[in-house]
Amino acid sequence: MPDMGQESLADFRAEIADWIDRTAPASLRDRAFSEDDICWGGKRWVFTSDDQKVWLEACAERGLTAPTWPEAYGGAGFSRAQDKIFKEEMDRLRVKKPLDSFGLWMLGPALLAFGTEEQKRHFLPQITRGEVRWCQGYSEPGAGSDLASVQTRAEDMGDHWLVNGSKIWTSYADKADWIFALVRTDRDAPKHRGISFMLIDMESEGVTTKPIRLISGKSPFCETFFDNVRVPKSYGEGLSAIVGEQNRGWDVAKHLLTHEREMIGGGGSGLTGGRSVASVLADEGQDDPVIMGRAMKLGVDELAMNLTLDRYKDMAKQGGVGNASAMLKYYGTELNKARFELLMSAGGSDALAWEGPYGTLAPEWLRTKANSIEGGTSEVMLDILAKRVLELPGD
Amino acid sequence: MAMLIPTEDETMLRDAARGFLDDAAPVANLRANRDQGRAFDPDLWAEMVKMGWAGVLVGEDEGGSDMGFAAANILAEEMGRTLVASPFLSSAVIAASALRAAGRPAGAIASGDVTYALAVDEGPKFAPAATAMQASADGNGFRLSGTKTFVGEGTSATRILVLAKAEAGLTLFDLEADRVGLTRDKLDLVDSRDHAALTFDNVQATGEDVVGEVGQGLAALAPALRAGHAALAAELTGLSAGAFGITAAYLKERRQFGRRIGSFQALQHRAAHLWCEIEVSASTILNAGRVLDATPDEADLAVSLAKARATETANLAVREGVQMHGGIGMTDEYDMGFYMKRARVAAEWLGDYGYHAAVVARARGMAA
Numbered sequence: 001m002p003d004m005g006q007e008s009l010a011d012f013r014a015e016i017a018d019w020i021d022r023t024a025p026a027s028l029r030d031r032a033f034s035e036d037d038i039c040w041g042g043k044r045w046v047f048t049s050d051d052q053k054v055w056l057e058a059c060a061e062r063g064l065t066a067p068t069w070p071e072a073y074g075g076a077g078f079s080r081a082q083d084k085i086f087k088e089e090m091d092r093l094r095v096k097k098p099l100d101s102f103g104l105w106m107l108g109p110a111l112l113a114f115g116t117e118e119q120k121r122h123f124l125p126q127i128t129r130g131e132v133r134w135c136q137g138y139s140e141p142g143a144g145s146d147l148a149s150v151q152t153r154a155e156d157m158g159d160h161w162l163v164n165g166s167k168i169w170t171s172y173a174d175k176a177d178w179i180f181a182l183v184r185t186d187r188d189a190p191k192h193r194g195i196s197f198m199l200i201d202m203e204s205e206g207v208t209t210k211p212i213r214l215i216s217g218k219s220p221f222c223e224t225f226f227d228n229v230r231v232p233k234s235y236g237e238g239l240s241a242i243v244g245e246q247n248r249g250w251d252v253a254k255h256l257l258t259h260e261r262e263m264i265g266g267g268g269s270g271l272t273g274g275r276s277v278a279s280v281l282a283d284e285g286q287d288d289p290v291i292m293g294r295a296m297k298l299g300v301d302e303l304a305m306n307l308t309l310d311r312y313k314d315m316a317k318q319g320g321v322g323n324a325s326a327m328l329k330y331y332g333t334e335l336n337k338a339r340f341e342l343l344m345s346a347g348g349s350d351a352l353a354w355e356g357p358y359g360t361l362a363p364e365w366l367r368t369k370a371n372s373i374e375g376g377t378s379e380v381m382l383d384i385l386a387k388r389v390l391e392l393p394g395d
Numbered sequence: 396m397a398m399l400i401p402t403e404d405e406t407m408l409r410d411a412a413r414g415f416l417d418d419a420a421p422v423a424n425l426r427a428n429r430d431q432g433r434a435f436d437p438d439l440w441a442e443m444v445k446m447g448w449a450g451v452l453v454g455e456d457e458g459g460s461d462m463g464f465a466a467a468n469i470l471a472e473e474m475g476r477t478l479v480a481s482p483f484l485s486s487a488v489i490a491a492s493a494l495r496a497a498g499r500p501a502g503a504i505a506s507g508d509v510t511y512a513l514a515v516d517e518g519p520k521f522a523p524a525a526t527a528m529q530a531s532a533d534g535n536g537f538r539l540s541g542t543k544t545f546v547g548e549g550t551s552a553t554r555i556l557v558l559a560k561a562e563a564g565l566t567l568f569d570l571e572a573d574r575v576g577l578t579r580d581k582l583d584l585v586d587s588r589d590h591a592a593l594t595f596d597n598v599q600a601t602g603e604d605v606v607g608e609v610g611q612g613l614a615a616l617a618p619a620l621r622a623g624h625a626a627l628a629a630e631l632t633g634l635s636a637g638a639f640g641i642t643a644a645y646l647k648e649r650r651q652f653g654r655r656i657g658s659f660q661a662l663q664h665r666a667a668h669l670w671c672e673i674e675v676s677a678s679t680i681l682n683a684g685r686v687l688d689a690t691p692d693e694a695d696l697a698v699s700l701a702k703a704r705a706t707e708t709a710n711l712a713v714r715e716g717v718q719m720h721g722g723i724g725m726t727d728e729y730d731m732g733f734y735m736k737r738a739r740v741a742a743e744w745l746g747d748y749g750y751h752a753a754v755v756a757r758a759r760g761m762a763a
Contacts (some may be wrong), residue, residue, distance in 0.1 A: 062591055214720060278761040296752045299759055300703045303696075306676040311399035327671045379664070386663035390670060393655040 011194045012082055017089040023052035023058050024095040038100045042133025043177050059098035060129045066104055069112065073120050074128030080317055101135040102171070102260050103127035110197070110243060110256045118238030123199070135202075137167040137224060138253065139182030145380050147182070148250060152226060153199060154183040161185075161241065163200065163229040165378035169374065173209040173222035176202055186247050196242045197249035204229050216366035217354070258325050260375045277339065280346040280358065291345055298338055305335055323388040333371035340365040397685045399678060401469075412473040415446070420479045422637075422730045425587065428480060434551060434589030435480040441507060443481060449717060450505025452491040452622065457502035460493075464691070465684030468629035472680065475633025476640075478737050480588050480717035482510040485548040488626040489513050490556055493567065493619035497607045506694045510570075512552035513619065514543035514593050523558055523565075523616060528595065530566055536601040537561060539568065539576075542594050547744060548592025548728055550581050556606065556619070557595070563610030568600050586733075586740040618691060623745050624698040625683040628705035631741050632680050635673050635705070636711035638734040642666070649721075658755070662719060669715050676708040678702075699754035706748045709738040711738075760761040 069075025152165025186194035452658030453459025499731030607615030648658030717724035
């Protein structure tokens with residue numbers, strides 16, 4: 001879509017706001033939303049209300065579950081400016097987004113970049129309509145920060161792959177229909193050159209999952225086991241089970257990790273939603289100068305980070321950010337952890353209950369500790385920046 | 396919404412400025428100035444005037460280049476990189492913004508015929524609202540008495556913008572530096588630049604000398620401070636990048652324990668963290684320029700955010716700069732010390748971290 005002038009963007013804003021206002025069911029508006037309110041789609045999804053279903057279908061119809069994807073694949077073909085306006089109007093009208101999923105965040109961008117035309121036309125609309133729910137199979141018990149050492153292997157059996165091994169930290173694996181996984185398809189090649197990015201049906205025989213309990217309590221994380229799982233080499237004409245080239249899955253994974261880092265970094269901001277430290281202090285009638293001072297510094301850093309996210313989006317549009325996106329992940333997640341530390345300090349003993357005056361602040365605080373671990377630890381991010389961006393020596 | 400990336404014109408301006416300054420004003424010039432006991436090189440300033448830098452915020456009808464605030468920030472940032480001393484901030488940014496907003500002629504700034512200093516501080520911290528210097532009524536005019544300190548370009552400027560308290564309230568005056576009763580004493584500060592303490596002993600001023608309205612001095616000063624905060628923040632960001640560049644190069648070259656020290660993860664992570672801080676601060680500078688150019692009266696948050704971030708980042712950049720250089724970083728012979736000293740002075744000038752963080756907090760509705 002060509003760049004629109006200010007005037008047509010204003011028209012666009014008026015039009016999309018009007019549509020949201022007319023279409024979004026009242027029960028999905030004007031209130032605080034918890035994680036449970038979000039529709040993740042999939043074959044086994046149980047809608048929490050008829051309205052949730054109506055809203056998903058109405059948005060999917062207009063491509064609004066994936067606004068920036070091309071219309072041919074179930075998106076709305078929005079420009080970045082339009083997408084920003086759409087999100088602003090959704091926020092302003094206090095409407096929750098119709099669908100959230102790893103398909104939208106992760107697999108979609110990977111398919112758009114590496115998929116065949118058939119793969120895009122087959123898999124992407126299933127995601128935008130919320131019909132198929134995906135999970136990500138990257139980490140393994142023996143391959144955490146050193147992700148490229150994955151050992152789950154796929155043996156070439158002629159017409160199919162035989163997959164054996166296990167994945168860990170597979171979020172919502174117990175609720176997902178399909179998994180995109182990194183599997184070793186060449187055991188003799190150097191470790192980065194023997195991995196393929198494979199699409200596997202979770203209903204295949206031999207796939208089992210087991211939930212993982214975290215320090216923050218119940219979690220969406222699972223372990224996923226593959227025991228002699230037969231994966232067809234092709235799901236139809238042009239529909240290879242592998243995205244991108246065989247044995248070059250690391251390229252796809254790296255692309256996706258870069259994308260994921262931007263998402264997680266962006267999630268670190270506390271400016272558009274959630275509690276502010278100042279509001280908690282005010283509720284508690286506190287004016288502890290040390291907490292106030294820390295809150296002021298955090299405020300400065302959060303605003304600066306938000307501008308940096310905007311700037312990097314503009315840079316990405318102009319031709320790419322590359323490894324520098326590790327900065328967004330590192331800085332954004334560290335800020336988010338600092339914010340929750342401060343919220344806990346501000347809330348005092350009122351914040352200590354699993355559920356209390358500040359809702360589920362305590363488990364949320366505990367959960368933020370994973371921000372700087374998942375998707376590449378802060379230390380790995382700093383390694384990437386030091387080696388790839390600053391080009392500091394390896395020896 | 397203007398993009399938070401440089402336009403083609405801005406990139407060209409930056410390249411031109413860097414090309415010129417790398418050649419004409421490397422850090423060695425600061426050392427030479429210091430050793431000769433002068434705060435800046437007048438010939439270098441004359442060159443900048445010729446390139447239109449002195450008139451960057453002066454209208455074209457007055458002979459200015461009128462490139463705008465984002466452009467002024469770019470020039471300040473490039474000067475920060477090699478610690479270039481000049482009247483640019485005090486004259487071309489601060490004074491030009493005050494005069495222009497008040498509808499006073501500013502062509503003499505663009506032509507380099509005058510240079511300005513801003514005299515606000517009376518104590519160790521920046522607090523314009525607490526100004527105590529008296530401007531007592533004297534017939535139709537005023538008599539100014541009191542002292543000002545930490546006046547940048549204070550000994551060399553040919554004109555002074557000074558904030559004083561009249562009966563109607565704080566008032567901003569625009570005076571020749573050689574007016575009777577005004578004495579200037581050089582302050583020998585760590586950054587080896589031109590700073591002065593000013594003493595006003597019954598200095599006469601008329602209504603003609605008032606910038607804006609009598610009693611509205613803070614309003615008259617506001618546009619100048621916004622521009623100054625942003626440009627000083629830009630200078631500090633350039634300074635951070637300059638210090639970081641020298642440090643990163645050293646990490647790649649210095650060998651100990653048989654390896655280049657940049658191969659040690661302890662140093663790699665600290666360098667990478669510093670780089671992140673510089674990147675995040677750079678966004679606030681770009682933003683401040685954009686907001687100043689679009690809606691200058693609503694730029695308080697943007698410029699204070701920039702000054703707060705840039706101050707803190709520069710502080711980290713120079714501390715890491717010295718530490719990662721080890722002993723040589725402590726020597727006068729090496730340039731890193733100059734970066735540290737300028738960063739400290741610029742941290743205090745026009746409001747320190749706490750001053751600007753409080754502006755940000757108030758703008759976000761936090762009681763601070």
